[in-house]
Every structure is written in structure tokens, then in C-alpha cells.
Amino acid sequence: MPTQTSAAAQEQSTPITGEQILRVGPVNPTVAESLKEEFATLVLPDSSAERAALLASHGEQIRVAVCSGRFGVDSELMAQLPNLEAIINFGVGYDATDTQQAAERGIAISNTPDVLNDCVADTALGLYLSTLRSLGAAERFVRDGSWASGQNFPLATRASGKKVGILGLGRIGQAIATRLEAFGCEIHYHNRNQKPEVSYQYHSSAAQLAAETEVLIVAAAGGPQSAKLVNREVLSAVGPQGFIINIARGTVIDEQALVQALLSGEIAGAGLDVFENEPNAPSELLELDNVVLLPHLGSGTRETRADMASLTLENLRAYLTERKLITPIS
Template sequence: MTNHAPAAADVPTALPAAAATGHTILQVGPVNPDVQAALAGEFGALRLPETRPEREDFLHEHGGQVTVAVCSGRIGVDTELMRALPNLAAIVNFGVGYDSTDIAQAAERGIPVSNTPDVLTDCVADTALALYLDVLRRISAADRFVRRGDWEATGNFPLAVRASGKRVGILGLGRIGAAIARRLEGFGCELHYHNRRRIDGSPYAYHASARELAEAVEVLIVAAAGGPESAGLVDADVLTALGSEGYLVNIARGSVVDEPALVSALVEGRIAGAGLDVFAHEPYVPAQLLDLDSVVVLPHLGSGTAETRKDMARLTLENLRSFLRDGSLTTPV
């Protein structure tokens, strides 16, 4: 699904407009194929070159005309790019996360930003549940055990840990966190959570900090939004509180967890294991994790199903069409 930016020679020199709206649309980085096809065919969007010399030349020539940027959750409109687009009027984001975009600058300049909430909630929650089951029951490690021939050569696989009935903490009880909690109710789990604010009417036990949450549970599932406010929220102290029999699952953003502290805790056995869909410097994964059977690593595929990606593409284009039509966004952040 990865798309590559065109060579500099392929970047349009004339500025196409989006139908008769007078807007000029810019695609920033690779996006979903359905979105890209619509951007090129329906909207005549420009595409930002990825290499610096071509990018600088492009922005010098066209930056002042761009009014709408379309991007993904992984490659947003960062501080430098936003400053190079003085007439930017809206940012349309493919994905629920938008921490790669300079939201503070957008707010200061009155630039609305959209994302694609709800449509990916179930698939991300399913991924969290898959990681939870995998790391506790050691499913991937057992698969490797069989494929290596160890079952035949050495006998039974070592015992795993029961997944049902656990005390589980949800760090970030938003849409996705709540969907994860509902799934874990079916496993008879005792559920706890930490948010910036207590949720009125929640049936789950609230804790005032991430550390207090980790101290109270056996498994900590990270579902908090990314961005500067949550950076390093799960730090060495939180991991120490989780303890040598505790497990971490992260389907949020790699930035939410202090990755060096996590690697150290896993290598030294100061926590029991981790199921990770996200990392601090994707696609780089710390090499120390790759040889640990106590760790399950995924390539950031939380919402990666054909059905969900189609729904996300539909909502992205719905936001774009709405803004071009009347200046409103369907799902503003």
C-alpha cells in the first residue's frame, strides 16, 4: 500500500484547481490508494516531493497557492511545512491519529483539521485483543517453536499465562480504549483505567496516574492519543510499577512509551512481556526485541483491514468534499 512520490519532473508546473471551488489541494506523503486516485483524478491535486531540494523548489513556487492539505496520520503537516503554506485553510487527515501535524500552529492560525474516528475503532480494538492473547498465551512463540522442529526434538512447549480473569488497565479510555474494555469484559477481566479526567458513569476503576494504574493491574494496554502531552507517559517508573509479572500492550503511538526504558525492562526481565503494534521511530524496531520470545511485534497494522481502510478513505474524501462545498469538515478534531 506504500506509494512513492513522483520524480521532480513529474510534479505539475501549472496549478490545477479542485473543480470550480478555487481551492488548490496538496497531497502530503503517501496516502491510501483510493484517496490518491481521487486526489489525482477528481481534484487535480498537487503532490509534495519527498526529497528536500525538489520540495523546497516546489514550495517556493506553489506554497502560496495551496489551501487544502491531505495527509496521513503517519506523515502529517509538520511545523516547517505549515509555515511554508501561508494560505492553508484546512488539513484533511487519513487516520484517527494526527500527532504528526502541528496542531498548535493550526489552532493558532484557525486552520481546521479532520481525522477519521469511529470507522477504525473496532479493528484497532481487535488488534489490541490479538496482542493481549498472543503475548500472554505465547501464540507466536509457540508457532516458531513448532516451525523450528523443537516440538519434535525437545518435547512440550513451556507453559504460558492465563488470559481470562486478569486485572487489566486501559491507559486512555476513549473510543478505542472503551472498545478494548468491552472485549475484555467477555474474558471476565477486572478493568481499570487512567484518563486525564475521570469518566462519569464508567463501571471501571479509575486511577489518578499512569503509575498508579500500572501498580494495580497485571496487564497495561496503551490506547492514549499521541502527541507532546502524552510523550513518554509510560516511563521507567510506570514499567517498574507494572512489575516482573506484568505485561504491556501498545496499539496507540510509539511516542507514548519510553522505548529505551521498555527495551531495558524487557531484556532484563523487569516486565514479563509486551505486545507492540507501534514504535518510536517506525519502521525501525529495536534489534534487542527481535530475539525475545516474550515480545510480539507488528508493523503498525492496528486498523489494517480492507473493510476499515475503505471506510477511512470514504470518510477522508467526505471531509474533503464537504470543505470544498461549504467550508465545513465532517469529522473535525
């Protein structure tokens, strides 16, 4: 059942029109088309001058914002929307939105959980195999003619039967663990709270998890509470035979520390789908064969993006008609 929003929002019984809905940043094409054709919403301009003009003329009347996980409603924008009631977020991550200010003001936030779990977990598994088995480097070895010239490709690392640590055993982390069990892997985890319902071994810190496992998979939620959770201490604990896979958020890892660890051989390799300053990956990593780099495509399948778009629009329609959200963040 949809969850009721704040009492303040419930009191807002007047209909919400398109001029009271603001699209913030680029969103999924299906969502963008619906916002335009079905709701006739406003769009926050890219240009600073046009943005300021729109907020000056319409900021006080905006009651709902629609955004993506990458372009949220930040502190400055939220402060300029004094009557904002709800933020409809396309994506499971919402760390680009000022959730603290939203909570203080009773602004409800929705995201799109569950529908992308499988595809993100599949991406994590692909990164895991590509990184340990050097599959990307091996493909380049064929394409550039090295194999045809008589060279031998270097031996890689066995992927089956590894001790794998999952940092963040939420829905996606659990889906990754289930897949790795099929590879005979021994699963360990660290979470903000221990999960008594799972049989995996719990560790009280990220550093301890890294020290006790051979591969560290980062699946923790983004945001201030997890910023640089994987720091120099954790990277050192991963060790020169260990690997890191990140399908969470780039901010969860101290990126400069990771670059140095890879360049110095402090860790064996990394598979990265996310970065601190997207769409820019650290230039130092571009030529390294022990690093697999992906363009933040964790949930990037036609099927999953369609499901995410549908859930985003369901949340918007539910809020407009009932002042409720289908999938509010907890």
C-alpha cells in the same frame, strides 16, 4: 451535522481548485487515486530540491492539505503554507501535524474516528492473547521443528480473569474494555479526565494504574502531551509478572526504558503494534520470545481502510463545497 470551521475560512468564498490542494506524503491508494483523478491535486515531492521548488512556486496558494497520520503537516511545512485553511487527515491519529500552530492560525483539521475502533480493538485483543499465551513463540516452536524433536513448550500465562488497566479510555479504549469483559477481566483505567458514566475503577496516574493491574494496555492519543507517558516509573510499577500492550503510538512509551525493562526481566512481556521510529523496531527485541511485534497494522483490514478512505474524501468534499468538515478534531 458537519461542524463549521474558523471564521477566517468561512470568508474564503472563492472555489478551491486542484492546484490549491496539496497531498503530503503517501496516502491510502483509494485516496491517492481520487486526489489525482477527481481533484488533480499537487503532490509534495520527496526530494528536498523539488520540494523547495514546489513550495516556492505554489506554497502561497495552497489552501488545503491532505495527509496521513504518519506524514502530517509539521511546523516547518505549515509555516511555508501561509494561506492554509484545512488539513484533511487519513487516520485517527494526527500527532505528526503541528496542531498548536494550526489552532493559532485557525486551520481546521479532520481525522477519521470511529470507523477504525473495532479493528484496532481487535488488534489489541489479539496482542493481549498472543503476548500472555506466547502464541507467536509457540507457532515458531512448531515451525522450527522443536516440537517434533520431542521438546516441550514452556507454560504461558492465563489471559482470562486478569486485572487489566487501560491507559486512555477513549473510543478505542472503551472498545478494548468491552472485549476484555467477555474474558472475565476486571477493568481499570486512567484518563486525562475521569469518566463518571463508566463503572470501571479510575486511577489518578499511569503509575498507579500499572501498580494496581496485571496488564497495562496503552490506548492514549499520541502527541506532545502524552510523550513518554509510560516512563521508567510506570514500567517499574508494571512489575516482573506484568505485561504491556501498545496499540496507541510508539512515542507514548519511553522505548529505551521499555527495552531495558524487557531485557532485565523488570516486566514479563510486551505486545507492540507501534514504535518510536517506525518502520524500525528496536533490534534488541527481535529475538525475544516474550515480545510480540506487529507492523502498525491496528486498523489494517480491507473493510476499515475502505471506510477510512471514504470518510477522508467526504471531509475533503465537504470542505471544498461548504467550508465544513464532517469529523473535525476537538
